[in-house]
Amino acid sequence: MLTRSLLTVLVLLLSSSFFTASAQSQPQNQPSANPPYTIQVSSRVVLTDVTVTDRKGNPVHGLPESAFRVFDNNKPQGIATFEEHTGTPAAKMEPAAMRAGEYSNDYLLHLPPVLNVVIIDIANLRITDQMYLNYELTRFFEEQPEGQPLAIYLRAGNGCFLVQDFTSDRALLLAALHKAIPRIPPTGREYLSDIDTLHQIAAYLSQLPGRKNVLWFSGGSTLYLRDDAELYDDPAMWRALYDELEQERIAVYPIDARGLTTYSSLSMFAQQSLMNETARATGGQAFYNSNGLTEITDRVLNSDGSFYTLTYSPHDLHFDNKWHKVRVALNEEGYQLSYRRGYFADGSPGGAEQPQKTGTRTRLLPDGEKVQVPATRSLPIIFHARALPASDPAAGSATKLTVSIPALPPKKGNVPFSIRYSLPVDAFTRQTVDGQSAVIFGVAAVVLNRDGRAVDAHAERVTMTLNEDVARLHPDIPLAFDQQLNLKKDDQYLYLAVWDTTSGRLGTLQIPLQVPKIAK
Structure with missing residues (x-):
């Protein structure tokens, strides 16, 4: 069983040594005239x-x-x-009407100018404090009208993973909150580092434009992020993190979820000092010694879009x-x-x-x-995917495709799932393969458990030949192919990634799973 974090596994899967198969097809579409969105710098701005x-x-x-x-x-x-x-204007994000089991990352086309991300960090947060945080955020989601979209991440150990992608649907955010906490804090948390968490958040948000505000609820910071990096004994060790936070315009708002405490200690004072340093280093603000977590959240979300x-x-x-x-x-x-x-x-x-x-x-x-x-930024690939148990009538009645990634052999105790991808052909670089027009791309599927740990992963290298006549007559028909995975009852998330092997352009999509019981 894999125990790596999601990002570690994805990096491994992106390497060519993990490609295991190819496929051929005759799909359909025209390349877009819109180039990737990148950055070019000749002098420091x-x-x-x-x-x-x-x-x-x-x-x-x-x-x-x-x-x-x-x-x-x-x-x-x-x-x-x-x-x-x-x-930030209240930009309500209405999910597109889709059939059961279908998902898309097309919300990326309608993001507001300022993005807000909630991190629930239980590495140093006791069960009782988690329950209070759950109560306060539940009150916030129930009382506040739908407006700004939010994304919720959970840090339960070394890994920080997505629980709910950007949405303004308060019901979805509530469900994600209750799925995330309360839970037992990880063991060995005295050895955990907040540095990895910030690296992961920067990587997750790397394809999204504009300013990002991170509301980080925790039981006190262990990150020694100085507002003056010159004071480090070895500043070079920290350069990558500072560059990533600056590049992605991430401002951190550390919020002590323990609220107002009746005791204080040197350790708590030190944690609060670190929270202030992190806020100053990134352009955010720290909040602690307050029971008003609902009011703090409301204040940040309603004011962090006002800046110069x-x-x-x-x-x-x-x-x-x-x-x-x-x-x-x-x-x-x-x-x-x-x-x-x-x-x-x-x-x-x-x-x-x-x-x-x-x-x-x-x-x-x-x-x-x-x-x-x-250049480090490009437009994300917008795509759709349908994930259903292979026994589902909708999966069985779907049109059979000529392209399918070879199915994995069945496993005892697992449920076969059918994944159908629908990709825009203009997101990929056209090239000539054996005298025919084709696109070559990678696809990865990572299975996560409730703690965000990767428990299974598969990657494929797919080559699809293009029928130019079909593409000319039907430019809107997407690239489509099937993949079958074996999932277990405890699998809770499916992380899908597709990328152009030539340009490196990437698209990702996370799907919540409900794996049915195995039929007798």
Whole structure:
């Protein structure tokens, strides 16, 4: 049985050594004229999201560009661009009408400008505190009208995994919350690191544009994320994490789910100090010593869409891997500012997003070597998948396809599941194979248990030949093929990934499972 985290398994599956099969078909569609959304950087552009609040914690609106001053390593900088965001509109995400067992990641086409993610971290959270957090978030979802979409992640150990993808449906969020907690905290949690969790969240959100706010409910932070990375004994060890958080514009809001406690200790003070450091390092805000978790959640979600975005290009910047301190000040006093406090001068593009047809960037490695690396962002592949027990009448009556990944041999105690993929042909790079037009892509299916652990995984390399006549007459017909998996009663999630083997463009979809009992 596999015990790796989802991201570790997916990385292994993306390697060519895990491809095990190929298929042939004659599908249907035309390549899109829309290129992938990537990043190209020739000089360092620093993007800083600044939240300004008054003494009562309310967002301050209407400040002009002239009110802000920006310093890079104490040197004043000229602001290149300036934009005020006055709040995320309530963008209700209605799920597309689908038949039973069908799922899609097309919600990615309708995301709001600011994304909010909830992490429920039980690594250091007792059962009683989990029950209180469950009560408070239940009250929040029941009392608040449907509006901003949320995603819920659970960190039950080393792994952090998705419980509910972005949705504004409060019933789905409630069901995900009650599925996540309460549960017994993991053993050996004194050895767990919050660093892995942030790496995983950054990877999960890497294909989503804009600012992301992470509401991190925990029993106190163990992450030593400084707002001044220069103070580390070995700053190079932390560069990747700081680069990822900056690149993805992730602001962390640590929230102590233990509420107001009647006791205090040096350990608790240290945890609260670390929460403040994490918030300052990423441009968020820390909350602790409060029983009003519902009110805190409401305040963050209703105000974190109000901020100012500033960009500047540092004068005489040398890519030397060193930490650069960023300071933002106002000409007026009495306001509280939250923003990312620095970056590493290593060639990372940061949050400077700009659409380009192609692009690479120069990255400075720790040993001083310069390398050209491909641009890191592309549009995710939007696709559909249907997952049903093979015995389901809907699966049995579906149109038979000429392309199917070879079925796995049946296993005793397992239930055969039929997975049908429907992929857009214009998401893949066309190439010539044996004199015919074709696309080559990878597909992976990872089975997760209730703790987000990968218990089974399969990957295939699929080659599909294209019938150009069919593609010309029916450009909207997708690439379709079948896969059969053997699932157990305790399997609770199915994580699907498809990617173009040429461009690296990726699409993912997580499906909740309800595996029926084995028929006698």
